Amino acid sequence: MALTPLDIQNKNFSTKMRGYNQDDVDDFLDQVTKDYEDALQKNRELEKSLKHAEEKLQYFNELKDALNQSIIVAQDTADKVKTSANKESEVIVTSAENTANEMISSAEKRSSNLITSAEEKAKEILTDATDRARQLAAETDDLKKKTRVFHQRLSLMLEAQLEQVKSEEWNELLKPFSSYVSDSHTVIKEVLAKELDKDEEVAPTSTPVETVDKPTLEQAAIDPKAMLDLLNKNPE
The missing domain is CATH 1.20.5 (Single alpha-helices involved in coiled-coils or other helix-helix interfaces)
Incomplete structure (x- = not known):
């Protein structure tokens, strides 16, 4: 059993002669x-x-x-x-x-x-383009042929027209108008004279003929003699 402080404090010692001092102990x-x-x-x-x-x-x-x-x-x-x-x-x-x-x-x-x-x-595009190019080339060749034919025909026609222009008929057409007027007066006079001769052969000699001093245009239009007199007085 362990020693406790209380055991130490309550411990009593017996005394003998020449023993320890009690107080010190x-x-x-x-x-x-x-x-x-x-x-x-x-x-x-x-x-x-x-x-x-x-x-x-x-x-x-x-x-x-x-x-x-x-x-x-x-x-x-x-x-x-x-x-x-x-x-x-x-x-x-x-x-x-x-x-x-x-x-x-x-x-x-x-x-x-x-x-x-x-x-x-x-x-496909190349084929189409090639076909189209060939077609265009053929059309171009055909057009060139037609153009050559047209050129030849046109040349011939122009040559013919040029020959016609150089003919006497064109010279006649290109004459001044005054010459036509002068010639027409002569022709008309000849025609009227022939007509008057025919009338004189047919008409009786006993019939008196009225003398017109100055025929008018209206009279000349219906009377050959009046027209002839008018032309003789106005040759222009």
Whole structure:
């Protein structure tokens, strides 16, 4: 059984001759009791502190275990996320590559179709242009032939017209009008004279003829003799 301060304080010693001084022993016991009590108090405090420290240590150990577990869980989660991300990345990359390959294949096919269509269209346009050029060349040659024929005919016609212009008929047509008037007077006089001669042969000699001093235009229009007299008086 552990010794307590109270045991020390209540301890009694027997006395003998030439023994210890009672007061000194009591004082010393009091001091020992006090010191022992202080030591016990400190020990209790140390035990309390130790217990508190042990509790803290246990808490930290538990926290450490929890942290370690959290780290393990986090690491495991990170590994799973990384693995999942890698798989997802591989899937995305594979899908992207497949899509890109499909797009490239489609683009190449479309490009090939466009090139083929463009080549066919170009050949068609070239063929049409060649046919049209040949047609235009043929039409041009035909037009040139017709133009040459027309030129030849026009030349012949112009030569004929030129010969006609140089003929006596044109010289007659180009004579001054006054010459026609003079000639017409002569012709008219001759015609009227012949008509008067015919009338004199037919008419009886006993019939008196009225003399007109100055025939008018109205009389000349219906009477040949009056017209002849009018022409003789006005030769112009």
